[in-house]
Amino acid sequence: MESLKVGPVPWWMRIKGRVLVFGIAMSIVPSLFLGLASFKAARLHLEGTIQQQNLERANALAAEIREFVQNMADSLTHVASTNASVLLGQDQVARNSILGTLLREEPYLEKVTAADRNWRVLSQVARREVILPHSVPAKLEKVEFTDERSFAISNVFFTGDGRPEFYLTVPIQDPYTRQVIGYLQAETDLKGMVTRVANLRIGQAGYVYLTDEKGNLISHTDFSYVLRQENVRQNPSVRGFLSGESPSHRGREYDNSDGVRVIGLFAPVGNPDWAVFIEQPIREAYQPISQFAFKLVGIVLFTGILVTLVSVVFGLKLTRPIENMEGEVRRIISTGDLESTVVQQTQDEIGRLVQSFNQLLHLLDQNSKKLKAEKELLTTVVNGIGAGMALLDAEKRIIWWNSIFADWFGSDRLQNLPCERVVAGEGMDCLLPENDRVVSLEVNGVHRFIRQMFYGLAPENQENAAYLLLLEDVTQRVEMEARMIETDKMAAVGLLASGVAHEINNPLAVISAYSEELIDRLSEKSLTPVEVREVLNVIYGQVLRCKQITDQLLHFARRGKQGWDLVDIGLATARTLALLKHRARQKRVGLESTLPEGLLVLGNENEWQQVILNVMTNALDASPEGGVIKVRAWREGISIQVEVEDQGEGIPPSQVKKVFDPFFTTKPVGQGTGLGLFVSYGIVQKMKGELNLDSVEGQGTKVRITLPSQEEGDDEAPTKGSDC
Secondary structure, X not given: OOOOOOOOOOHHHXXXXXXXXXXXXXHHHHHHHHHHHHHHHHHHHHHHHHHHHHHHHHHHHHHHHHHHHHHHHHHHHHXXXXXXXXXXXXXXXXXXXXXXXXXHHOOOEXXXXXXXXXXXXXXXXXXXXXXXXXXXXXXXOOOOXXXXXXXXXOOOEEOOOOOEEEEEEEEEEOOOOOOEEEEEEEEEEOHHHHHHHHHOXXXXXEEEEEEOOOOOEEEEOOOHHHHXXXXXXXXXXXXXXXXXXXXXXXXXXXXXXXXXXXXXXXXXXXXXXXXXXXXXXXXXXXXXXXXXXXXXXXXXXXXXXXXXXXXXXXXXXXXHHHHHHHHHHHHHHHHOOOOOOOOOOOOOHHHHHHHHHHHHHHHHHHHHHHHHHHHHHHHHHHHHOOEEEEEEOOOOEEXXXXXHHHHHHOOOOOOOOEHHHHOOOOOOOOOOOXXXXXXXXEEOOEEEEEEEEEEEOOOOOOOOOOEEEEEEEOHHHHHHHHHHHHHHHHHHHHHHHHHHHHHHHHHHHXXXXXXXXXXXXXXXOOOOHHHHHHHHHHHHHHHHHHHXXXXXXXXXXXXXXXXXXXXXXXXXXXXXXXXXXXXXHHHOOEEEEEOOOOOEEXXXXXXXXXXXXXXHXXXXXXXXXXXXXXXXXXXXXXXXXXXXXXXXXXXXXXXXXXXOOOOOOOOOOOOXXXXXXXXXXXHHHHOOOEEEEEEEOOOEEEEEEEEEOOOOOOOOOOOHHHOO
């Protein structure tokens, strides 16, 4: 027995190392799992609390802004509705007085303008400047009002001193007709809102900012962002607002414009279409979680150290008997002595393991002796099976063979040679997609037919074998099949001979009649050269007809050439039907055929004609007088279909499965050999086709043959040596 060499085992692969790792893992993993679960729960709770607080602040600020704008709009609407006639009247002093009063009562209004229905300015009053007549614009910029609100808001703009403002416009309606007769516009200061945003604190480093519907910064906790018009449109929260997303109580984590990781959320104002944004640095928000995580790591480390010490002591005590057993097993492996035993030192599980191992050694010793005897028996069977066997690797090189394979191909030149060089010669592939293939080979100087089969093997084997090649000598079977086909053909020729004789009688009768007439008239010397030529032409035509009939019979009767070629199914079938016309007329059975040319398959034309003759003979025998046999062929996808249908008595269901058996026939004794369908089935199978029979008793039989279609120039036909 070959000794097994075992090198030093790393500590992490030894049992003591595994016990140590297991102890540490079982102490740290639960603690770590519980800690992580607690950490996750605390983080989610804190995150939800912070985000809920920030969302409430954002919603409150949005409500204040919305209320502020609505109050300003209500004040303007009230003035416009109660003073419509004065605001649009001819009294300039009264109109300016009303506008000035509005400025005094609303501290956030900087400038108020009254205009008629055509947006032409009538009066303009400002808080911080004197409006001169020449500085008043001729018209206000036209704004659009929606049905949902009675005021319009312009885009936010900034004054020279950096104050954000916007124009608030309300319509002036006729108190009686409610028709719009003018407009009242106020330049509104947002400084109060800016101050409110600046004073709203979010932790130590959080901040609040306000944008309009286009993402322009209106206000910020750090007003310097507003002064330099910081671009905040790239923040995910702003992008979500601009894209029309609904606000969520769950904020987003992202990097702000300063590169700080923050939690951001927003609350839309609604009217106007602005939004309030709150962003808080994650580091500040999750600071309590970081402290908790630090404590958790400390607990896990302390537990791991304690468990490691316990595991080391326990592992050494547990693994010492196992190491002693390992030494004994190595000794047995090195000596190959399966009859020795390992000394049992303890009575625990390890002691019982030693006892079981000793029993296993005894069984191995007995099985080893049995395997040797079975190996000798298997060698005798493999060598006496009568077939050549070889194992091939993935590259189809021979790595093992039995004695018969060696007798056929020699044993001194097989190792690691490609299979096709040994079995089939140069250029042939042993492992074709076609299994169960019969090839013609020269074996020890004798021509033999060899049946070649191969089987894929599981990749997990010691010899790295990928395939089992099995070669069986089927020379006697192939020759018997060839004789059977030839016998069936000769029987068919004999069957056709009488019909051909009758076919020849008709043209011979014509020849005889014209010859007698020619002799008689020549003796009377009443024929002209032209009449002689006409009579001879008729005789010549009938001779050609006889020759055509005999040629068809000879073409069918002669032994076909070996190998395959392209066969025109329609043309070959039509030739066979021509030989059966006389017999069909004798039985008064009609023949209807649809046989287009150009339906090409790979095969032997002579063998195909024999298939059609056998099928047609059965159809004629089964057809009653006055019946019709339909023969047609057509292309269907990548296959050629040939169908023969008769109107005979059909075949009983109990006999349908037997019609392809050799020597089985339903005809009376002396009228059939029982080989026709059997031989035809074998020929169609050899052509890679299918032959199916569908018969209903009392209604007739339909035979359909399916063959793979080929095209002109196709060079995939089997070689002469592969034909059987």
